[in-house]
Amino acid sequence: MAVVIRLSKVxxxxxxxxxxxxxxxxxxxxxxxxxxxxxxxxxxxxxxxxINMERFKFWVSKGATPSITVSKIAQxx
Numbered sequence: 889m890a891v892v893i894r895l896s897k898v899x900x901x902x903x904x905x906x907x908x909x910x911x912x913x914x915x916x917x918x919x920x921x922x923x924x925x926x927x928x929x930x931x932x933x934x935x936x937x938x939i940n941m942e943r944f945k946f947w948v949s950k951g952a953t954p955s956i957t958v959s960k961i962a963q964x965x
Contacts, residue, residue, distance in 0.1 A: 889912060890912065890913040890914070890953075891910060891911070891912060891913065891922065891947070891950070891951065891952040891953075892910075892911060892912075892913050892952060892953050892954070892955065893908065893909070893910050893911075893925070893944065893947060893948075893952050893953070893954040893955065893958050894908075894909065894911065894917075894954075894955040894957075894958060895907070895908060895909075895928065895955065895957060895958065896908075896909045896911070896917060896918055896921065897917065897918065903931075904929075904930075905927065905928070905929045906927065906928045906929070907921075907924050907926070907927050907928075908924070908925050908926035908927060908928060908939055908958055908961070909921035909922075909923065909924050909925070910922045910923045910924075910925060910943075910947050910952055923943065923947075925939060925940045925943045925944055925947070926938050926939035926940055926944075928961055937961055937964075937965065939961065939962055939965055941962070941965065944962055
């Protein structure tokens with residue numbers, strides 16, 4: 889079972905918000921996640937984000953691979 893940490897899109901068109909989720913790699917983007925560990929929102933130059941870093945580190949230690957975008961978000965916190 890390959891597990892990844894990636895963004896799942898929520899919100900309406902033009903006002904996208906994303907949840908940071910732990911999900912199986914073969915699952916579709918908006919499929920049922922194993923766990924939601926945070927959220928990310930970008931509007932223009934303003935970025936709002938929140939990640940539970942304890943859970944992020946836990947999943948990475950268990951072998952979950954974060955996407956490039958999630959890695960950048962996690963490094964900026």
